[in-house]
Amino acid sequence: SKTQIALEYAYRRSRDQACSVFWVHADNEATFTQDYKAIAKRLGLAGNLDGPELLTAVRERIEVDPCWVLILDNADNLAVFGAGRTQPGAEEKRGLCDFVPRGPAGTVLWTSRDKRIGGTLVGARRAIHVGGMTEGEARTLLEAVRDEEIGEAEAQGAAALLAELEWLPLAVSQAAAYMRRTATPIDEYLSRLRRRMKRWEVLGETEFDRHRRGHVSNSVLQTWDISIEHVREENQMACNILHALAYLDNQNIPFALIAKVAETMGRPGGDREATSASAAGNKQDGNQDDNDDVRAATVLLQHFSFLRLRASDDRRGAYDMHKLVQEATLCSLRQDARRTDERRFSEVALRAVAALFPWTLWESRRELWEECEIYLVHVQHAAGWGELCGGEVEAAALLSRVSSYLYDHARWRERETVDEKAYAFRKRVLGEKHPDTIRSMAFLGNTYFEQGRHDEAEKRNMEVLGLRREVLGEKHPDTMRSMASLAITYYSQGRYYEAQKRHMEVLALRREVLGETHPETIFSMAQLAVVYFAQVRYDEAEKIFVEVLALRRDVLGEKHPDTLDSIASLAAAYFAQGRYDEAEKIFVEVLALRRDVLGEKHRDTLDAMYNLALTWDRGHRRPEAFAMMQECIQLQCDVLGQTHPDTRNSLQLLDEWNTDAKKTLLSAEHSGASHSI
Incomplete structure (x- = not known):
């Protein structure tokens, strides 16, 4: 392959x-x-x-x-x-x-x-087209997987079998794995394969062929069908696991997810309930027994070439499923007679990933990021089948959790796809005016904004604001958030007067509804000050920045990121007014706090380094400014890359400083020469 x-x-x-x-x-x-x-x-x-x-x-x-x-x-x-x-x-x-x-x-x-x-x-x-295996290569593969050389008595049957399988690697591997596991002779397997081929010829366009994709060969479907029948007879759990895994991504499937799939489906023969007296003592043993059963089922699927254990340092183990195995499994479930199974297994996959993907609460998000990343691809894959199993609402709720995770990591490209899917599900099932549907619209508008697509963001935010006013009312917190989002969009478009007007409106409502010291009220005050700063109304901006800083220190604490932002904003106001000594003192404080709270390589820390270097330059402390800017650029190249706008801006500024220094040196040399003359 x-x-x-x-x-x-x-x-x-x-x-x-x-x-x-x-x-x-x-x-x-x-x-x-x-x-x-x-x-x-x-x-x-x-x-x-x-x-x-x-x-x-x-x-x-x-x-x-x-x-x-x-x-x-x-x-x-x-x-x-x-x-x-x-x-x-x-x-x-x-x-x-x-x-x-x-x-x-x-x-x-x-x-x-x-x-x-x-x-x-x-x-x-x-481009290189990969042709099929030769007969000799196919024979070698058959012998290797079957773990037995082909003797003279089997040579004719083996040649016929390989021809029936079209010399396809996956089909040959599956057939050989079946024969090795069940000790089935080649001629007997060939006979069974031909009987199934006749049955499928009768099915024609009514069953498999109608639903299979063009790249899924009938040979693969046939060998899959023979193998899965034996797996079903030997271990029903293994058969069920394979069908549910088809609705996940086929790469890097953690064993924990396979175990959760088995748990979600329940064990064959119904749930076995322990008495309350023995349940506590046997819980640990029961969990171990369950895992042992799942391990046995997984090993069986490996024996039949349905799953492959990944080479990894992770002791927990993860598996891959060949794409054609996945497609063959889905094809079998798309038959009209198996529609109930199709809905069942897609629902199991969705419920399993929903149980494992963390609820990333604010206070524990960072600790859960690694776990989120493990299941991220599988969540998106399983959620895509939400309509098939009638789980659109559950899928949309799960995708909203994924959206929050992607927001934390500024992965806007992926978040847009997730937000669009969640919005489509909710709009179709809940209706356009349901609060959850409107929330998905707001998420999508936020994603557009973060990508710099401000016109699209404005259009979406206007739509969300109109719906929230109609459904929730003017004074609902979500309505006020939409007003604030629209104001921020106006600011980013340079429409400062409209942004100011909207922020003042939101601030008045939040003071009335939430109170003066609520974090969202304080946020509105800070945003209004930012607009004043952009309008060169430095005195008014400074007054609000001072008030916001005092409130955030009291409400959120000295080291909260929002408090640090307020300290930096106040320093920026002093800098803009030419009060470099005061700005320098605060920027030094901001840099120390951000290094302590966020770390050396956080973008906000890099911004603080840049601002301090700029302040030192304006305060005629060029050597310190040079050293700080060079350190900042080195970190920006490491963290952001050389082509990032922040890195390019820093490099350009340092180049300007170098040019100015050279001009100053030449001017001083020329002045000295004239004086000596």
Whole structure:
């Protein structure tokens, strides 16, 4: 198969110790990002990177290697990489191709089932079509997986079997695994296969062929059908697990998720209830017994080539399912007679991931991030089947939790897809005016805003505000949040008067409804001061900044991020008024606090370093400014990448300082020469 060829190429290149080899599952944006995060960790990049900053940092880091190979496996959805797009405009989402490294020192190897990749993502002449196995290669594979050489008596039957299987690697592997597990002779397996082929010829367009995708060969479906029948007879739990896993992502399936799937379905024969007296004592043993049963079922699926254990340092274990196995499983469930099973297993998958994906509460979010990342791809995959099992509302609620996680990591591209799906589910089932539907609309507007798509954000926020006023009323907290979001959008568009008017309206309502010291009331005060600052009304801005800082210190505490923002805002007001000594004193305090609370490489810490360097420069302390700016740039390159706007701005400012210093030096030399003359 194409993946096996790519693996062989990777192993051969890895023999050169100077060559770095990277492997990325390119099925979709979520798997691409997940593998880039793993690469970033291996390369020692900053752990707080996420979103486009992470993808850019990994790309730039790979590009500076003297020799590298990047393999993008299963890039079947070319649109994800920007292929075939015709819509111009700055607000269009960037394709993942922007984050694929380039350069003469490296090689990018793509694998894809879409032949259009040649001439789009790679040059037409550089595309290599992978043909089928030869008869000799297929025979070797059959012997290897079956763990038995083909004797003269079986040679004719083996040749006929391989021809029936179209020499497809997966079909041959499944057949050989079945024969090894059940000690079935080749001729007997061939006879069974041919009987099923006749039955499927009768089914024709009415069953499998109507629902299967074009790339799923009948040979794979036939060997799958034979193997799954035996698995069902030997271990019903294993059969059920396989069917439910088909509705998850086929890569990196944690054992904990497989166990949760089994638990969600219940054990064959119904739930076994213990008496209250013995339940407490036997709970731990019962859980161990359950896990042992799931392990046995998982091992059985491995024996029949349905699952493959991943090579990983994680003791918990994770598994992959071949894409064609997944498609064959889905095809079997799409038969008209199995619609109930289809709904059942898709619901099991959705409920299992919903039980495992953490509720990321504010006070514990950071501790749960790693766990969220493990299940992120599977949640999105399972939620996509929400309509099939009638679980659109549950899927939308789960996607909203995913949206919050992606918000924390500024992964706006992924969040947009998640928000759109949640909104579509809720709109269809709950209606446009349901509060949850409106909340999904608000999430989507926020995602547009964070991507710099301010016109789209304004349109969406206006729509949300109108609906919340109608459904919830003018003084509902959600309505006030929509008013505040619209005001912030106006500010970002440079419409300061409209932003000021809206912020004043929100502030008055929040003071009336929530009270003077409520965090959202204080937030409105801070936003109004920001608008005054942009309007060069520094005295008014400073007065409010001082008041906001005092309130936040009292309500939130000295080290809360919002309090630190207020301290920095006050320093910025002093700086704008030319009060550099006062600004410097506060910026020094802000930098120390942010280093302590957020860490050296947090973006807010880098902003504090930049502001302090700028303040020192204005205060005629150029040597200190130089040193601080150089340190800031080094960290920005590490955390944000050399092409990030903040990094470029710092580099440009440092270059201007260097130019000024050279001019000053030349002027001083010229003045000295004239004087001596």
